[in-house]
Structures are given as structure tokens and as C-alpha cells.
Amino acid sequence: MSLRVVDRPTDASASRPTGPLTPPERNPGFPLDLDWVGRVRMNRSALERRAATIGARRTVKKDWQVAWLLRAITLMDLTTLNSDDTPGRVERLCAKARHPVRQDILDGLGVGNLDVRPAAVCVYHSFVKTAVDALKGTGINVAAVSTAFPHGLAPLSTRLAEIEASVADGANEIDIVIERGMVLRGDWQALYDEVRAMRKACGDAHIKTILGTGELATQTNVAKASLVCMLAGADFIKTSTGKEKVNANLQTSLSMVRMIRWFRDETGIEIGYKPAGGIAAAKTALDYMALMKEELGTHWLEPHLFRFGASSLLTDIERQLEHGLTGHYAADYRMPMV
């Protein structure tokens, strides 16, 4: 299959910032290819079987575990998305982002000089400014969920305006939610058009498309929605808002990362993946990283290609790091809270 590239930015490469959070080549978007969408097949049972053995086939121990967990922190979108969030709460989150691991632990591990910080902090639009201010000078991105999160059912114009407002407030990553109904109805054109419009509204801010996989019913739907979002110009595809009954899991991740792989094979463009919701244990994070490494390669475990959407995960990782240092099991109340 050969795809015609559309609206590939001609001027961007020179002016775009470079860094670990920035991909070498941004997805320019491609025409909607319904024939391709129609050829997508996902077998749930087989995906489950593979997902169930990932954690059993791959494990990292001792120094390797410590190193992988440090890396996991750099792949994190440290998140607070609660109705009772306040500027104070967001500031505390940002403070934790600046110092995600107790310095004595890092020093003890001999990595005190390593730059171990989350890739981004993820908040509602209302707190973008708070976060931008709190993170000034850190290089940590601010991500906003800006399209009538979590349902995505406000008028499109409202949602586009929200994106523009977030970008204007300084968000450099926008996590949008798709309309799940479009997937359930098989209205791929509508989904494509909407995501394209949102991508345009994002401008230079990177767009992560939240599929709400727990509400898409089938793995084939998840995979097709992933493809349509990538064709429409998504920089990341993301599983969940955290508000669906079923959050990120490994089998759904397989459906999505295998579509990322197929998209790369056909277009040469690398899309990022963000599992979110319910990832709270360090061991779970390692399973996801093993999955990425196995299915897409180590290369994909860079912050511009992989993120965890998480909050309590950080504390569990910090505990495991202390355990790695001392050999004693650690308690969460001894870690500065997120």
C-alpha cells in the first residue's frame, strides 16, 4: 500500500523545538483509507493469550528493575483529573513532578545526576495556567484534556474553542476524547473529520487521541479507531479517560500498538502510545514497557513515543526504588505524596 502524504508541514522542521519530547518527524496526517480500515482484524482471544504471557515471558530484576523503573518515571504523564481539583492540588502535583523521587534514594542508587522527571503533567483546561507556572524552566510539558473530557459530547465548536484556549494558556500537549458513538456506528468519516479539525486547532501542540477503549465494545473497533485517528494526524493514541468502566489493559494495548506498527510499516511515521487509567503498580508499568519493547522495539520507550497516564503509579515506583536501594520493603507514607 502506498499512501499519499497530505499537508506535510514544509516549514516546521527548522522552527520546531527539539528534545526528548519531540518526535523527529511529526505525523502529517493522511487521507482516510476506508479500504485499509476494512482490512483490520483483531482476535480478542489471541490478544488475551499474548497479553497474559507478556509479564511471564519478560521480567527484569535487581539493577535492571531499578533502571527500568527510573525510565518509567520519564515516560509518565503525571495526572490529576478530578472534579474536585484545585490550583493547590495541581501545584502539589507539579511539585512532585519536579522532584519525583527522593534525592537520597537517587543518590544512593548512584544516579543523583540523572534527569529523572515525568514527561508531562496532565490537567483539566482550568489548571493549565497553574501548571505552566509551576513547571516553568523544568522542561516538563503541560498536557490538557480539552474536548469536553471525559465524554466528548459538547458541540464541536465548543471543543475546538477549548483546545485553542488550552494552547493559548500554554499547554503543549492536548489530550482529546473521541466520540465513542462514531466508532460504534462505524462512521469513520465523521471521526476522521473531527480529529482532523482538532489536530488543526492544536497547532504545534501535540495531540493525543483518547479512544475510550472500554466503551468501544470490540478489539477490532479499538484497532480501527486507532487507525482512523492516526490517519487524521494523531501524534499519540491513548486508551482511556480513566472514567470508563474498563481502563487500559494489555490486550487492548496490543490492538493499539500493533496498529501503530502497521501504520509505521505503511507510512514510515511513528506514532506514540499512551495507556491510561488503572496503572498503579510498578510491576504493571514494567509489563507495559516489556510489551512496547517486544512489539515495537526499545526505541519506542522514549517519551515522545510512549507515556503512562498515571498518578499513584509514581509512589509505587518510588517505593520499589527504595526497596532496590535498601533491600527493605518500603512504605508509601514515607514518600512525598503526589
Next chain:
Amino acid sequence: MNKIAEIFQSLDYGPAPESPEPALAWLASKGGKFGHFINGKWTKPGKTFASDNPANGRKLADVTDGSAADVDRAVKAARAAFPAWSALSGYERGKYLYAIARLVQKHSRLFAVLESMDNGKPIRESRDIDIPLVARHFYHHAGWAQHLERELPGMVPYGVCGQIIPWNFPLLMLAWKIAPALAAGNTVVLKPAEFTSLTALLFAEIVERAKLPPGVVNIVTGQGDTGAAIVNHPDVDKIAFTGSTEVGKIIRAATAGSGKGLSLELGGKSPYIVFDDADLDSAIEGLVDAIWFNQGQVCCAGSRLLIQESVEERFIAKLKARMATLRVGDPLDKAVDIGALVAPVQVERIRDLMKRGVAEGGQYYEPDYDLPEGGCFLKPTLVTGVSPSHTLVTEEIFGPVLVAMSFRTPEEAVQLANNTKYGLAATIWTENVNLALDIAPKIKAGVVWVNSTNNFDAAVGFGGYKESGYGREGGKEGMAVYLKPAWEKGLKPFAAPKATERGGELDAGGIDQTAKMYIGGKQARPDSGYSRPVYGPGGEIVGEVGDGNRKDIRNAVEAARAALGWGTATAHSRSQILYFLAENLEYRSDEFARRIRAQTGESLALAQKEVAASVERLFAFAGWVDKYDGAVHNPPVRMIAVAMVEPIGVMGIVAPPSRPLLGSIALLAPALAMGNPVVLVPSETAPLSVTDLYQVIETSDVPAGVINIVTGASAALAKTMAEHDGIDAMWFAGDAATSAMVEKASAGNLKQTWTSRGLYYDLSDKTKFEGDYFLRRATQVKNVWVPYGA
């Protein structure tokens, strides 16, 4: 740079070792040297051989090389234990099996570590697959012990079972053998493979702790000679063997005429079929489980990839990429995919085979990474550009080597899949349920996995078609191979009808009746051009039939093979035809009765009874056609396993000398009912009742080739049939010597046999022969695993 900082950049996998210490400590506690476990006691080590760790070549222990005397002691112990063990209630036996299951679980990690050290398989597999399946097998069969009488009424255990198991799944194969044998009430002499005796010896400790009565389970270690001593021991009642087809054939020949029960689970070259509408990435992952599970040392390994041409290029590219991420290394590393092969001799064997393959052509791909040194390691290998004539496509490699071929249509996929002497397993990938369920029945294999691979469960029968063996392990089918009808022991020797003296003349009255052969729906002259006389009770010639020879059998088998579609005709239509046969036979009852009387001299009343019984028997099996069917099993995963009852294929039947009509009908009817085309040799001395059937067959809509009849000398024709590779199963009713010959010759293509061994089977006995006794022998069970989930 700090090591953690380095790994932080590289994200390499580090070592994740499982400790060998507990297993080494256990071996040390035994002095590193083992005797046998016989009659509940450990014998002193005798002449020993070393059991090595194939990952590093280091010796793990010395194991005794069992002698014929050791085997004899074990058999005697098993014999002595049998009466009390088989007399226990099913519940009592079930409790012992349950105790074994619990004990295996309690010591599961020790078993897993010891297994990986002895065999070389990755700890992930022994820990997550082998050992849990072992426990599951004993749990499942604890239940069978208790429910046997209800589910398999009238069946009794064989007695002493000799069980010989392979080295690829040492403890799992032990469980597959011992659990059903004990559940059924047998006692056991088991020999583990010489490379992998250690977990069987640890299992003997479990047997001790479960307080099994002495002699119920005996473990004798050793090599080929030890196995031969078990096979040839006159007091062993049943042999169960898992291993190579080559050895299976030797065992078949060696047990011929002995009356020993036999079940064989042998080699394979199982097809792995990927259609263009499959979830290709999942099919790739399935392939990893199919051919790189246990280093490819799996009898049912999906070792022949058949990929639809339209997706071939993409699929092969994906496969190569996946192969590159397979990790080969220390079996005790928890993050290793491929461990060590079992022994240096296996590595050599595979390398030799590969050399032959390379000489024959093809493209060879292996990932570009280094193997660990000092152990039996091989890289995963993919061979493309080969065809069915290539050695690597036909031979079972039993290593991490996959051969790939493409196909154009579903029909061609089936042809390629079946283009092998083996028939153990097959895998089908497609998202089209219609296609999957069309292909599954067409593949000649005992297990078919749809959109998954290498699924095993105690509730689901496992075993092969064709030269992959016979008998099943797991499920009700698996229980059946450890049981036989109680009435079999009461069988008396058959007194052959007195040979009629030559003399007398053919009655010249009326028009000459010339019975020919019946082949492919037509009457055919005997190839020999000779006829043989049929004598009446007074020695008078009452008719002549063709003197059949090899070529008539050949022609009949050709016709029967062309009629294999009989097996896929709907049950209803086969049933109709059998009913119609009964109807048309009854219409001519008097004529058939007179003919019986003319040949046997018995009273007309008795002859009429035989005709009536024959009609009734046809009627009975016409009624069975759509009722003797399969089951849906409940494995502990989200899949259904459909046990389909399928015909075996072309059946050769040699009818007993007595009961000219019923003797043939009683065997013919169940074979036909279950969908097997038949080559029938009627009673040698009284064949006219069957040659008279030609007209009945012709008026009953029986498709050409479904029934083929060759008259002549039973023993000579039986030999040709038993040796014929185109015959899939053979029943012989007659003397013991010919029975033994049939069993021995059947080893050629491992056709399934039933012989009467010179015993008198009263085929008129409806209670015994109007039901599943012959139905079971006319069928084989295929288990089709179908996962579900939107």
C-alpha cells in the same frame, strides 16, 4: 557510567535467574544416585547412567539402567497390587488421585525447576504450563475414578499397564499416562525417558506421601532395552507409549498377537494454516507458541506453515521480525523463550537433517544473535522456498525449525495439510467462522486449534490420526483406552467349522449363477481368472465364487478411497441408505435363509433367524448413524472444544467363517454407519450369502465404492489388506495366527486393528454388538478447539 544509568539508557533485559539450589539439594539428599521405585520401595542403584543438564552439560544424577529382572520385579509388584486396587471403590481411588494433585501443587516449583534442569525447557514453560497441567490432569481423573461406572458401564481395567514416555514433557506425559490408568483401576509400570528420569523419581516420592498401596505405581528407569522388556513382558496387559513413530511401529509389531491393549501417541508434522483474513499479528504470536514452544520438541508442533499467497510476503516479514526478539538462553532464566534441547545427540540429529535440507535447496533464515556457549542451544530457524518433496517438509525435525509454504485456495490448503503420513494436530487462523469450521473437519488430525495453538486440557482428548498413532489421552476417550468390556475375559476359543471334503458336483439345474467380485458399484471378474467352489454340508458344491487375489484387493481399495465422501454425507442420508438395505434384505428373507441353509446345513428356522438378525442389525446401525456423536468439552479457558466423531477412513473387514450373512453384516453395518467405505472379505467357506447381497446393495442407493466385496482365501486376502497403506483400519475375525499376522502387518501405516484372535465372538449377541463396541472402533475423535470473544 553507573550500571543503573547505563541500563536506564539501553533498557536491556538483565538476568532473571530461578535458583537451582532447592533441586540440587533434593538430588544431593538422594546421594545423587537413584534406584527404581518398585512395590513402594526404592531399590539399590544398579548399573547406572548419567542424567545431564543439557544447558551446561553438567551431570545432575546417576540413574539406574533397568534390567529385564528389574522390569519383572516391577510387573510382579503391579500384578500383586492389582486385585486390591481395582476392587477399591471409585471414590477411594479418586481420593488418592486427588491427593497426588494436591501434592504436585504443593511442590510445584521444585518439580518445575528440576524439570527445566533435566530437560532444558524454559522455567516459564515448566512453571506455567507443564506442572499446572500435571496437577489438572490428576484432579480431572480423580473425578473419572468416581464416575466411571456410570459413564462407561460394563468396563473393567486391563490389569498391569506398561507405560513408556518421552523426554519432551517428562512429568506431563507421566501424568497423562498414570492418571487415567489409576482412575480406571489399573496398576502401572512406567519407564521415563533416559534423558529425563528425575521428575518421575520425584513423583515417586509424591506417590509415597500420598500413601498409594505398594505396587500400584512402579517407576523403572532405563533406556531402550528397559522399554523393550516392558513391551515384551508376558504379564503386562496393556502398553501405552508416547514417542517416535518409528518406535511405535516396533511396539505394534512386537505386541502383535499378544492380546495386549495398545495406545500410541506418536510423531507429527502438523500444519499451521493462515488465511488472508486472519489477525496476522496474532497468528505470528501463535506460531511462536506452535514451533518455538519447548524448543520445537513437541509432537504436535505447528511445524509446517501454510500461508495464503496474498499475505505471504507480509506474513514472512513479520515472522522474521518476531524471530529476532525471541530470547534463547539459560532455561532457568525467567525471561527466556527458548532453552536448551534435551541432549547433544538431538542437536546433532537436527544439524544433520538441516544439512540434508540445505543440500535440497530453500532459503534459511535465523536471527542474528549469539547463542550461549556450552549447552544444547539452537537458533529458531525459518525455511522458505520449499515444497512438499523437500526432506524438511516431510520429516519431523523435532526442533526449532519451521518450514513455510504458500497456498492459493482453501481447498489447496487442505490438500497440503493432509499431504503427510502424520495426523496429530492442525492450526487454522481465520476470522471467518464459516471457513474455520469448513476446514477443521477436512484435516486429518486428532486435534484442530482454531485461532490458537497448543492448547491442552485433561477434559479434552489428545491423540492422532494416521501414523501419529491411536488412542486418546484426556477426556472420556482417554479413559476408554484403559478399560475393556468385562465380557472379553470370558471369551472361549473359536472352533472352526469342519473343513468340508472336496467332492460332489455343482447342481446343473437352472441357469448358472456366477458370483463375481463387487467393486466400485459394479460386479467385476476376479483378476486371477480362477473360481473357488463353495461346498454344502454334505460336501456337495453349492456354488462358485471368484478366487480373489492382491489385485482385486488393490482395485477394491482404489474404489473405496474414491468413495471417502461417504463419511461427509449427512448422517440422515447414510441412515436412510442403511434402512433401505435392511428393507430390501428383508424383502428377500426366504431366499437368503435357503442360501444359508444350503451352505451350512442348519435348519431353515435357524437360517431364517440369522437373516432376521441381520436385518435387525442393519436397522440398529441405521438408527445409530445420527446418534453416535460427539461432545462439547469445558476446558478451563474461554474456548469450546468440540469432540467430533469422525470415520477412520477405508476399512478392511474380514468376516468370520461362521454365520455367512450375520457375520458380515454385524461388522459391515457399524463401519458403514459411521461413514467408512469398506472392503469386505466374506466368510471363506460360506461366501454366497454375501455375494447374493450385490443385488440388494444395488437396489438400496448405496453409492459406488462404499461397499466392496472380494471373495477368496481369508488369510491371504487379510495379509494384503493389512499391508495396504490405503486401508486405515482393519477388522479380522478368525484364527489367532492370522490375527497376529494382521496386527503385525498393520504396523506399516499404523492402521487401527480389531481382531478376534481365535476367540469366539457371538456376533448375534445384541447386548454386546449392537452398540458402541464396534461404533467406537469404527470412529476416531477429533477435538476442535474454538476460542470465542468479540
